[in-house]
Amino acid sequence: MNSIIDTVLAPIVEFVISTISTLGYPGITFLMGIESAAIPLPSEVIMPFSGFLVSEGRFALGGIALAGAVGSVIGSWITYGIGYYGGRPLIRRYGRFVFITEHDLALVDKFFLKFGNWATLIGRMLPIVRTYISIPAGISRIKFWPFTVAAFVGSYIWSFFLGWVGFKLGENWDSVRHYFRQIDWIIVLILLVGFVWWVRRHIKNRIKT
Secondary structure (H helix, E strand, C coil): CHHHHHHHHHHHHHHHHHHHHHHCHHHHHHHHHHHHCCCCCCHHHHHHHHHHHHHCCCCCHHHHHHHHHHHHHHHHHHHHHHHHHHHHHHHHHHHHHHCCCHHHHHHHHHHHHHHCHHHHHHHCCCCCHHHHCHHHHHHCCCCHHHHHHHHHHHHHHHHHHHHHHHHHHHHHCCHHHHHHHHHHHHHHHHHHHHHHHHHHHHHHHHHHC
């Protein structure tokens, strides 16, 4: 399984290395923007490689963290906009086909009403979750600029952390993604269990009604 994943990721890793090596800080911003726009491009590759280049004297750690955070915010604006302008109407029209109801929308609204932009800030520091947290934030239509600040802070911390790890590992920066892959599987498993429970609950409710 690992060899298959490595084969799939190989051209992605090459693209990341080539882009950052050629474009520098703007390349980091560009790649992190793609990643935050829900396009599969792992930050666990982008930022550790950038951190390696810090150890080579090409970049500054604070600079790559800032570039990563700016790109992440730009990408999060895209997914926030998708949720804000298209999410709720689409869910109301087609949500029943994927077991999403008005009650579920109310739960999302209640969640963001309770936790506010802390949900965005913390979500931006979690693998997988960070890529998609902006969509429900947009659906709930939380205020744009507080959302942007929270997304920036969370993204900066995440970018700095991954960059620092790459800086410390030096030429072994690529080993980071192998460790984070285990975390990704755990999060995927948790999400899968939650999804199964959620579908089962909706099916039972439909049978009752």
